[in-house]
Amino acid sequence: MKAKNQMDRDKKRNSSDQMFDSLVQNALDFLLRSVFEIQKNPKSSVIDFCTAIELFLKARLLIEHWVLIYQDPKSADLNNFRKGDFQSVGMKDAIPRLENVLGSKQITKDAKETFDRIRQHRNRLIHFFHPAYTDKPGNTSIQKVVAEQCRGWFYLYPLLTNSWQNFFASYHPIIEMISSQMLKNRDFLRMKFDAYSQGIEKGKAKGKVFLACEACGFEAARIVGEKLSGPLFSTECLVCNNQSRVFQIQCHKCSSNIIIRNFFAPQPDREIGDIEISCNNCSTLMSFEDILNMYPSDPDESYTPFLAICGNFCLHSKRKSAVSFCDDDERGCKWVCLSCCDVEGEAWECDNCGQLITGEFIGPFCVLCEFGGEPDSQFPSEHIM
Numbered sequence: 001m002k003a004k005n006q007m008d009r010d011k012k013r014n015s016s017d018q019m020f021d022s023l024v025q026n027a028l029d030f031l032l033r034s035v036f037e038i039q040k041n042p043k044s045s046v047i048d049f050c051t052a053i054e055l056f057l058k059a060r061l062l063i064e065h066w067v068l069i070y071q072d073p074k075s076a077d078l079n080n081f082r083k084g085d086f087q088s089v090g091m092k093d094a095i096p097r098l099e100n101v102l103g104s105k106q107i108t109k110d111a112k113e114t115f116d117r118i119r120q121h122r123n124r125l126i127h128f129f130h131p132a133y134t135d136k137p138g139n140t141s142i143q144k145v146v147a148e149q150c151r152g153w154f155y156l157y158p159l160l161t162n163s164w165q166n167f168f169a170s171y172h173p174i175i176e177m178i179s180s181q182m183l184k185n186r187d188f189l190r191m192k193f194d195a196y197s198q199g200i201e202k203g204k205a206k207g208k209v210f211l212a213c214e215a216c217g218f219e220a221a222r223i224v225g226e227k228l229s230g231p232l233f234s235t236e237c238l239v240c241n242n243q244s245r246v247f248q249i250q251c252h253k254c255s256s257n258i259i260i261r262n263f264f265a266p267q268p269d270r271e272i273g274d275i276e277i278s279c280n281n282c283s284t285l286m287s288f289e290d291i292l293n294m295y296p297s298d299p300d301e302s303y304t305p306f307l308a309i310c311g312n313f314c315l316h317s318k319r320k321s322a323v324s325f326c327d328d329d330e331r332g333c334k335w336v337c338l339s340c341c342d343v344e345g346e347a348w349e350c351d352n353c354g355q356l357i358t359g360e361f362i363g364p365f366c367v368l369c370e371f372g373g374e375p376d377s378q379f380p381s382e383h384i385m
């Protein structure tokens with residue numbers, strides 16, 4: 001006979017597994033309705049899409065510990081948990097809670113802002129009657145919802161299929177089905193793109209760069225504003241308003257601009273010091289050192305270590321991807337990840353491996369030393385379930 005506490009543990013695990021499955025099934029159900037009924041009912045589509053994101057976040061929290069999906073974890077009770085009779089955590093609290101327990105920022109700042117805008121939109125629709133979404137919804141309201149879903153999916157999809165793939169793998173076929181409908185829904189945005197296309201062509205003729213938007217796919221993303229740090233700039237899409245980041249580096253031979261989203265994507269196995277980029281215009285190769293030489297070195301400590309592991313652990317290994325870029329103005333020196341484009345003002349040293357990690361201190365050990373593998377690929381350990 002099993003020891004009593006072993007049996008209790010099994011019971012908790014079974015309830016958690018069942019709850020996880022029903023949260024995910026529900027999330028997928030809401031997503032399906034949201035993407036397939038967008039034209040018929042854009043208002044419900046917004047609400048369902050937001051509910052789906054919230055449910056996925058809850059499901060991910062549940063994997064860490066069942067009490068975490070309570071609005072107030074102190075009131076957690078296994079009996080009402082089993083019955084599903086409790087006030088669960090909302091999106092706003094679920095995200096910081098996830099960050100606390102996972103010890104890394106898998107939900108990037110841009111993702112958080114995007115999810116939050118979706119949440120606010122949902123709340124407005126629930127609380128205030130909006131005539132644009134009644135009877136026969138017009139093209140503009142449908143376009144608005146499609147654009148919002150493009151942006152939301154751009155951040156949700158990689159969580160489900162990459163960062164958290166271990167947990168959501170069995171739902172992959174349906175996630176892909178939703179994804180392909182998302183791609184089809186982009187067609188609603190074509191009219192908006194067409195309206196801009198003349199201006200885009202004119203801009204291109206003047207040497208402006210327009211990139212294919214990662215969220216909606218239209219070649220309508222352009223660099224906006226001043227650089228963030230070193231070679232990093234913000235971009236915004238004219239069609240879906242998705243905001244993203246790119247590196248813009250001037251070719252040292254022909255002076256044309258080289259645009260890169262992720263230095264590691266075309267050369268995934270290289271160490272940071274070995275990465276190279278090539279100019280689209282004159283094919284000149286530029287080495288990592290060539291790129292660094294374009295920026296001033298740290299004025300205070302010229303020999304300070306200037307490479308670090310990204311605090312998002314975006315390379316899933318101890319390879320360094322962050323560089324300290326210094327600018328001659330109020331921007332000063334910042335840590336910039338050449339893989340995920342994250343910018344951080346500080347870095348800290350792991351007590352175990354001695355590596356520098358960008359971002360706020362979450363030590364004493366880095367996530368890679370703490371869990372001894374890929375961040376977040378670990379299954380919950382006995383003591384937490």
Ligand SMILES: [Zn+2]
Nearest residue numbers: 213216237240
């Ligand atoms: Zn776009």
Ligand SMILES: [Zn+2]
Nearest residue numbers: 251254279282
């Ligand atoms: Zn060139």
Ligand SMILES: [Zn+2]
Nearest residue numbers: 310314337340
């Ligand atoms: Zn990174």
Ligand SMILES: [Zn+2]
Nearest residue numbers: 350353366369
């Ligand atoms: Zn470490």
